[in-house]
Amino acid sequence: MKRQSIHRYTCNGCIKITIFEDLASSNIEIKHHLHPKKADTSISPEIKQFILDNIDLLPYEIYKRLVEQGLDINIRQKQVHFWWSEIGKKRYKRDNDSFSSAQKWLKEKSYHIIFQKDNLKAFGFLTNFWNILKNSQFKVSEIGVDATCKYH
Incomplete structure (x- = not known):
């Protein structure tokens, strides 16, 4: 089974190693910058059902209808797009390959x-x-x- 690659970030971290001449002691300094958090894609079951009911629309059209109907004003277009893609796979995907x-x-x-x-x-x-x-x-x-x- 092929292992999926993970997304790597350019964090600009560094490792600095100083070795003293007498070799009795050394100093290792590591600096690491925090990576951005993965985007929150969680949504309520009602929103997922709304996306499923409107799966033939494009994600921005679904988002527009969600806003017009006053459903969860905190939802973002990226969340709608993510779930539109995930739910939509079920219509076409028949195999992992x-x-x-x-x-x-x-x-x-x-x-x-x-x-x-x-x-x-x-x-x-x-x-x-x-x-x-x-x-x-x-x-x-x-x-x-x-x-x-x-x-x-």
Whole structure:
């Protein structure tokens, strides 16, 4: 299992070691600057439910509606965005591996995968947009889309 990296801070701390010539004594001085606290993302179950009920909106629109309805004036947009992302994952995430997750979701939604390269972690698939273009007056010679997603 791959270990997740942790966020490192540039704290400008330093270590100063002085070794005296007689080697009988030494002095070690450490200075460390406190790191900023991790942002508080906690919110009430009611706010989480409101976000879930409005999950198809963008986070700033959800926040605006929360403010308009007078729900918890202490909530911040970053909190709404965090929980919108977390709650929204449940709609799409099918596996911890993003490549496998995308494949499972596409299969579940009956999308047609037209090629797959597991060693490159790449695949192509068709959507209804292809049928619309194929049946239109336009002559389509090539369509390319590149999308990446990283789960945190």
